[in-house]
Amino acid sequence: MLWEGAGPAIIAAIQEAPKALVFISVPWSCAERSARQVFRAAVARAEVAFPELGIRFFHLDVDEDEASQQWLSSIGLSQFVGTGAGSLLWLEYGQVMSSEITANSLGVEGVVLRSTSLWQAEA
Numbered sequence: 001m002l003w004e005g006a007g008p009a010i011i012a013a014i015q016e017a018p019k020a021l022v023f024i025s026v027p028w029s030c031a032e033r034s035a036r037q038v039f040r041a042a043v044a045r046a047e048v049a050f051p052e053l054g055i056r057f058f059h060l061d062v063d064e065d066e067a068s069q070q071w072l073s074s075i076g077l078s079q080f081v082g083t084g085a086g087s088l089l090w091l092e093y094g095q096v097m098s099s100e101i102t103a104n105s106l107g108v109e110g111v112v113l114r115s116t117s118l119w120q121a122e123a
Contacts (some may be wrong), residue, residue: 002043002057006065010058015094017056019119021046021111023103024072024080024087026063035086035103042103042111049112053119090118 003013014020023039026032036059043057062068062081069081075096080087085102088111097118100106106114 001047002040002059004059004061006061006068008067010060011067011071013056014058014060014091017058017091018093019053019055020058020089020091021055021115022058022060022089022091024089025059025061026084027061028063029084029086031102031104032084032086038103038106038108038111039086039088041108042115045108046112046115050116050120053116055115055119090115 003010014022021043023036025036039059046053046055047057060068062072069078072078072080075094077089077096077099083101086104088100088103088106089096090098098114100114103111
């Protein structure tokens with residue numbers, strides 16, 4: 001299941017998730033639109049191939065959302081607000097385990113591989 005949105009409710013869900021993969025979204029970027037397709041395809045693949053990992057997937061819209069922007073700043077990733085690159089975050093209970101400036105650099109297989117390499121041993 002893919003959670004989508006902005007604001008305090010989705011941020012709380014991200015922070016409470018044992019394992020979260022978060023896509024940082026802005027509507028104005030061409031690079032982000034491409035990265036969004038990579039992310040959605042990776043989510044679809046991971047949900048089918050690795051459901052036992054229990055990863056929760058989030059599409060966080062940070063454009064013009066003060067709460068989301070403040071949250072990214074609080075975890076030391078404020079640069080992801082303005083890049084518009086379709087950045088990714090892997091978190092455990094709100095703690096950043098890994099990040100990537102754009103899903104485009106990893107591709108679908110790379111996103112799935114990063115996720116499984118972080119959490120496969122725990123499954």
